[in-house]
Amino acid sequence: MAILEVHNVTMKFGELVACNSISFNVEEGAIVGLIGPNGAGKTTLFNCISGLYKPSGGNIFFNGEEITGLKPYEIARKGAVRTFQVVRPLKDMTVFDNVLVGAFLYSRENRIAFEKAYECLRLCNLEHLKDKIAGELTIGGKKRLEMARALATNPKLLMLDEVMAGLTTTEMKASVEVIQRLRDHGMTIMIIEHVMEGIMPIADKVIVLDGGVKIAEDVPASIVKNEKVIEAYLGTKYSKRYREKKVERTDGGAYT
Amino acid sequence: MVSREKKLKIKDISWLTLVLLLSVLPLIPGFTANSFRMHIMILIMLYASMAQAWNIIGGYCGQVSFGHSVFFGIGAYGAGMAVVTYGGTPWLGIIIGMILAACVAVIISYPCFKLSGHYFAIATFAIVEIFNRGFLVWDWIGGALGLDYPIIEEGLKNFMWHNTKTPYYYLALLIFVLIFSIVRWLEGHRFGYYMRAVRDGQETAESLGVNSTAIKLTAMALSASMAALCGSFFVQYNLRVDPPMVMSLDTSMKFVLVTILGGSGTLAGPLLGAAVLVPLQEYTRAFWGGLGGGVDLIIFGLLIIIIVVKQPAGMIGILQYIQKAFKKTKLQEVK
Incomplete structure (x- = not known):
């Protein structure tokens, strides 16, 4: 079953068409890569799905329900959570508190939310930094924090916007492992990524955008050809x- | 996890000790029932409570409001009307004032929250002026003449004492403990974390399932009703109210300044701010007030400039700095 269905989504900013009638499905439990050159409309598409932008045309269905034009928090509560390409740490709060805000969507009980937050910190290798102020982290740390925070909400669909950019090779390998482990637990994951070594080996399907248009959708092996x-x-x-x-x-x- | 909980416990114990000390204060000679010192202690408790009420929306939730004197005024008039106009006890008026303040807060903030940052602050400025003028010409509530309390029987029923300040002190302490406990509770629960998330990044918070508008409105309503409670205490202590006394930018600034100077977004900040600013204000007024109006205000202003320039985090920032330095020297000694 497709967990996310995108039908003819168009996003215009004045005369500029950032996304032009894009359609695709994301199957439950899959890892789907979204690639394309700079300015292809990848992040704009993410913003449409996560409710930050209201698409100028088209429909988006999540879990069979229409979510087009809903507010970001409504979509997040339904289980589709995203990270931001330009990291947005809650910069005066500690790393732990950042993740805890996400975890409170998983459960409003303090005890359960605290445990979830610890679990996600461990998973993203941030445990030793938990009492640090989020604004003081390195870029790699902030990227991992974005991921940990989104993970803590226990999403059905996790949308990762360039979480590997700027990471060292070791860090990148670690995040690839984390993503694979999440998929093994049944989470559906969409990834925007420029680092091909990061995405090609793990994606079940890759969608390629260029100039706001979908130009290909296939398994990675065929995409590279x-x-x-x-x-x-x-x-x-x-x-x-x-x-x-x-x-x-x-x-x-x-x-x- | 253990260390975290332990830390919280230590924090709570130190607060309880402080409250205990404050509650036996009137037994100490020098703090006699009618002394100037007692008056200052009452004002400290009142200002700390006001600042803490503002801290909910301004500090934790990050929405700088200059409109809190409106809520303060509504609370004051709630109690005042109950006593002066209807000749009853103030208690029902206090409760009505708190509810009314929360309602007004929601109604006026809903459109204002569509504005962000400085624009929100400017909009709240305008609201104070509107209410101030409105109350000045509104005959039913006494207009520009205000409300003067009649001399009635003293006691808890009438929230009025003539010969002693001690009961006022205890009621102020009660309000202080109530508001601080509410904020302390919020700090450790989901709502408190959500407020801070909205302050630090509204879009990020929304992407994590936080309904930022609902959070801001709830915080505002809570903050406004607490401000109204402080307002009704003020009028019961002062026994007179008129619009410029409560609904003015002056009063609004007190909410903001005490919190920011103490350290906004922290539990101890409002108390710290009040504990330094109130004695300073009252003693300068007492000693130098006669030098021609305004010496107290000049000193007040200078202090604010110094702190804002040197330590933007407020006095709590200075304390944390000292604490850090102390820890460092301790570590070196161990080495």
Whole structure:
């Protein structure tokens, strides 16, 4: 069953069409990657789904219910929670209190919320920083805090907006592991990511946007061979050259 | 987790000790029933309570309101009307005033909360002026003449004593304990965390399922009814009320300044602010008031400038700094 259905979502800012009639489904329990060059409309799409923007057209269904145009907190309460690309720590509160705010959506009981918050801190490797003021963390720490906070709400659908950008290789490996573990527990995850090593190995499906339009939707193995995608990333000139080189190499028999 | 709970317990125990000390204060010679010192203690309790009421919305929830004198005034007039106009006991008027203040707060804040940051503060400025003018010309509530209390039988029933300040002190202490306990409770529960989340990032809070409008309105209503309670105490102590006395930017500023100077968004801040500012204000007025009006206000103003420049976190910031320095030297000694 599709947990999230996006039908023809369009988002216009004046004359600028940031998302143009985008449709796709996210299956329950899947990891779906959302990639595309800068300015492709990935974050705008996330903002539409999470209620920060009201789409100019189209419908969004979550768990079979229409959520188009609902307030962000209403959508979060239904179980679709997102992180922010530009990190937004609650900067005068401690790391623990940040995560606790998320955990209070999971349960309003202090004891249960506290336990949930500890669990998520451990999971995101922030336990030793829990009494630090969130504004004083490094960028890597803030990214992990974004994730821990969203996780603490115990979402059905977790939308991660570039949580791996700026992380070291080790940190990135750790977050990939965390994401996989979450999927094993049945959580559905959507990821916007530029770091391909982070997303390609774990995604069940990758959606590619370019200039506000969906240009591909497939399993990762096919996406990397998709010509439109290569063109979007490299530009027409270079993708042509790249293709010619590939042909040459196949002819020469040196590469396959 | 253990250390966290232990820390909280230590905090509560120190508060209880303080309240205990305050409650035996009238037994100490020098704090006789009618002394100036007693008057100052009453004012400290009152100002600390006012500041703490403001702290709910202004400190914890981050919505700087200059409109609290309106709620303070509604509380004062609630009690005043009950006694002067209807000749009854003030208690029912106090409760009605608190409820009315909460309702007014919700009605005027709902449109104002659509404004953010400075604009919200400016809008609340305007509201004080509106209420001030409205009350000045409203005959039913006494207009510009205000309400003068008749001399009636003293006692708890009438919330009035003529020859002693001690009962006033205990009632002020009671209000202080009530408001501080409410805030202390909020601090450790979901609502308190949500308020701080709204203060630090409304959009972030919303993305985590927090209905920020509902949180702000609830905080405002709670804060306003507490301010009204302080207002009704003020009128019972003062035995007279007129619009400029309660509904003025002056009064509003007291709510804001005491909290910010003490340390907004902290439990101890309002008490700290009141404990320093009230004696300063009263003693400068007592000693230098005769030098021509305003010396007390000049000193007051200077202190505010110094603190805002040197320690924006308020006096609580100074205390924390000392505490940190103390810990550091201790650590070095251990080494």
